[in-house]
Amino acid sequence: xxxxxxxxxxxxxxxxxxxxxxxxxxxxxxxxxxxxxxxxxxxxxxxxxxxxxxxxxxxxxxxxxxxxxxxxxxxxxxxxxxxxxxxxxxxxxxxxxxxxxxxxxxxxxxxxxxxxxxxxxxxxxxxxxxxxxxxxxxxxxxxxxxxxxxxxxxxxxxxxxxxxxxxxxxxxxxxxxxxxxxxxxxxxxxxxxxxxxxxxxxxxxxxxxxxxxxxxxxxxxxxxxxxxxxxxxxxxxxxxxxxxxxxxxxxxxxxxxxxxxxxxxxxxxxxxxxxxxxxxxxxxxxxxxx
Amino acid sequence: xxxxxxxxxxxxxxxxxxxxxxxxxxxxxxxxxxxxxxxxxxxxxxxxxxxxxxxxxxxxxxxxxxxxxxxxxxxxxxxxxxxxxxxxxxxxxxxxxxxxxxxxxxxxxxxxxxxxxxxxxxxxxxxxxxxxxxxxxxxxxxxxxxxxxxxxxxxxxxxxxxxxxxxxxxxxxxxxxxxxxxxxxxxxxxxxxxxxxxxxxxxxxxxxxxxxxxxxxxxxxxxxxxxxxxxxxxxxxxxxxxxxxxxxxxxxxxxxxxxxxxxxxxxxxx
Numbered sequence: 001x002x003x004x005x006x007x008x009x010x011x012x013x014x015x016x017x018x019x020x021x022x023x024x025x026x027x028x029x030x031x032x033x034x035x036x037x038x039x040x041x042x043x044x045x046x047x048x049x050x051x052x053x054x055x056x057x058x059x060x061x062x063x064x065x066x067x068x069x070x071x072x073x074x075x076x077x078x079x080x081x082x083x084x085x086x087x088x089x090x091x092x093x094x095x096x097x098x099x100x101x102x103x104x105x106x107x108x109x110x111x112x113x114x115x116x117x118x119x120x121x122x123x124x125x126x127x128x129x130x131x132x133x134x135x136x137x138x139x140x141x142x143x144x145x146x147x148x149x150x151x152x153x154x155x156x157x158x159x160x161x162x163x164x165x166x167x168x169x170x171x172x173x174x175x176x177x178x179x180x181x182x183x184x185x186x187x188x189x190x191x192x193x194x195x196x197x198x199x200x201x202x203x204x205x206x207x208x209x210x211x212x213x214x215x216x217x218x219x220x221x222x223x224x225x226x227x228x229x230x231x232x233x234x235x236x237x238x239x240x241x242x243x244x245x246x247x248x249x250x251x252x253x254x255x256x257x258x259x260x261x262x263x264x265x266x267x268x269x270x271x272x273x274x275x276x277x278x279x280x281x282x283x284x285x286x287x288x289x290x
Numbered sequence: 291x292x293x294x295x296x297x298x299x300x301x302x303x304x305x306x307x308x309x310x311x312x313x314x315x316x317x318x319x320x321x322x323x324x325x326x327x328x329x330x331x332x333x334x335x336x337x338x339x340x341x342x343x344x345x346x347x348x349x350x351x352x353x354x355x356x357x358x359x360x361x362x363x364x365x366x367x368x369x370x371x372x373x374x375x376x377x378x379x380x381x382x383x384x385x386x387x388x389x390x391x392x393x394x395x396x397x398x399x400x401x402x403x404x405x406x407x408x409x410x411x412x413x414x415x416x417x418x419x420x421x422x423x424x425x426x427x428x429x430x431x432x433x434x435x436x437x438x439x440x441x442x443x444x445x446x447x448x449x450x451x452x453x454x455x456x457x458x459x460x461x462x463x464x465x466x467x468x469x470x471x472x473x474x475x476x477x478x479x480x481x482x483x484x485x486x487x488x489x490x491x492x493x494x495x496x497x498x499x500x501x502x503x504x505x506x507x508x509x510x511x512x513x514x515x516x517x518x519x520x521x522x523x524x525x526x527x528x529x530x531x532x533x534x535x536x537x538x539x540x541x542x543x544x545x546x547x548x549x550x551x552x553x554x555x556x557x558x559x560x
Contacts (some may be wrong), residue, residue: 010436014442030306037363038366042359042362042366042520045359046378046434048379048427049397049427049430049431049434050381050384050385050431050434051381052400052406053396053400053431054384054396054399056396056399056405056406057392057395057396060399066509070415081492087374094449099302099305100300102302102305103302103305104299104305105298106298106299106302106303108353110295110298110299112299118302118303118306120542120543120546121310121311122306122310123315123542123545124314124538124542125310125537126485126486126488127492127539128314128492128534128535128538129491129492129493129494129512129534130492130494130495131492131494131512131513131515131516131531131534132317132474132492132515132531132534132538133313133515133533134494134516134521134528135515135524135531135532136313136316136317137313137522138519139316139320140312142318144524145537161457163309164309164313167310179391183291188333191324196294217391218426219456221386221387224389225387225388225389225390225391225392226346226393226493227389227390227489227494228353228387228390228494228512228516229493232516232519243387245389245390245391245392245495246391248389248391248395249498251389252391252394252395252398252499253499257395257398257404259396260395261402264389264391264392264395266390267389267392268295268387268392271387271388272387273386283358
């Protein structure tokens with residue numbers, strides 16, 4: 001009942017001068033001038049910092065022609081860097097999809113002392129600067145490792161760093177859904193004799209799947225662009241352990257701006273496709289359930 | 291059932307301990323390796339002290355700007371929806387999907403000497419790249435959506451009935467904002483502000499490109515830590531790292547309080 005008149009005022013507010021013939025002042029119709037100024041400022045802010053620079057990136061990637069863009073992206077070093085990045089991102093997000101699901105389950109369905117501390121620790125990778133994670137993993141698992149494990153310069157080292165950085169994504173996307181899930185369907189299945197494993201597979205997991213996919217997609221996107229946590233442990237050996245962002249950095253500082261822009265655009269396109277894929281799949285799954 | 295539950299609990303605890311707990315403890319262990327005396331004298335390293343000051347200064351400029359923008363843009367997107375705001379809603383989230391290195395690169399393409407605005411800015415005598423404004427811009431870029439992502443869903447959920455009511459009672463837009471809108475989004479905004487602050491303090495890749503990384507001039511604390519490691523000065527690096535780790539723990543506590551308050555508000559509403 002309330003929705004209809006509100007829509008009407010909104011349409012009027014756009015056309016009519018403010019507060020003419022109104023019984024009360026509409027929040028939306030007052031001070032159009034200052035509001036316009038604020039909107040203009042917001043757009044300028046966004047343009048100067050995000051939009052114009054991104055336009056410059058695309059222009060620089062293609063201003064020497066499509067052929068030059070393609071050559072820059074298909075250089076052996078570039079292909080190797082992109083392949084390594086995708087491989088490590090894939091392995092790390094696959095492990096974290098399972099570990100994140102398990103962690104969320106333990107945090108919601110289990111009860112034990114110190115649970116609140118574990119719950120708080122999950123957010124640490126979000127808050128801890130990537131460079132701190134980077135130097136710590138380098139010292140823990142590098143040439144000076146107290147455990148005598150040296151994984152610097154390997155894809156495993158890169159994957160471990162990415163696993164740390166992306167852990168919160170899956171946990172934090174699954175956790176709220178699991179919390180809001182009621183036990184009805186699960187207990188019904190249990191009274192009908194289904195085993196815990198079967199209940200999880202046929203009832204709990206399908207309900208969590210959309211959130212899990214979205215979390216994994218976010219983790220994947222983050223993993224593809226990761227730099228600070230990866231750069232120390234990877235040693236940046238070209239063709240072997242150099243990730244895409246690190247390759248773009250080396251191109252940028254050696255004044256090969258066009259090549260850097262080309263690889264950057266390729267990386268952004270890959271990230272975009274993956275994000276869309278994960279989101280669309282999650283939405284389709286969610287729709288299928290209802 | 292109980293046995294499998296116990297196994298799962300142990301696996302998860304082991305995973306979290308190995309991936310997060312061990313590194314966290316290790317940072318502190320390394321920083322205090324040579325005792326408190328060494329730690330406190332390492333705190334007086336001039337290059338590090340300058341970098342701390344610079345990081346603080348960047349945060350003081352970048353965080354309020356992004357909070358203003360985040361709250362303003364959220365209000366615009368939710369309360370004045372149009373075809374334009376639908377685009378804005380998507381564009382605002384773009385920075386989260388972009389590698390920090392690419393963020394540095396794109397800013398350089400526009401504001402450095404050979405960039406789009408480089409020549410014009412040089413003529414005006416403004417140096418944006420490899421100086422303070424560039425570092426601020428990179429920090430703003432990477433943390434742009436963190437406030438609005440928290441505030442937008444909340445504004446949608448609470449609707450504008452209270453604002454409408456206040457308006458019929460004669461309250462002006464400024465008063466409505468401060469006594470109604472701002473009050474209902476305080477904790478969500480606080481959550482966003484802490485995330486923004488954490489991201490600004492901790493940014494590495496984007497700042498590495500735009501700052502030039504000159505010690506005692508344009509080196510932020512994260513860059514200082516990286517530089518110490520590159521120069522095999524690992525101990526000094528860990529002293530800086532422990533300061534950042536401490537600040538992120540404090541921010542985590544604030545985040546925890548903010549989330550708790552949000553949840554209590556939701557329970558009250560439900």
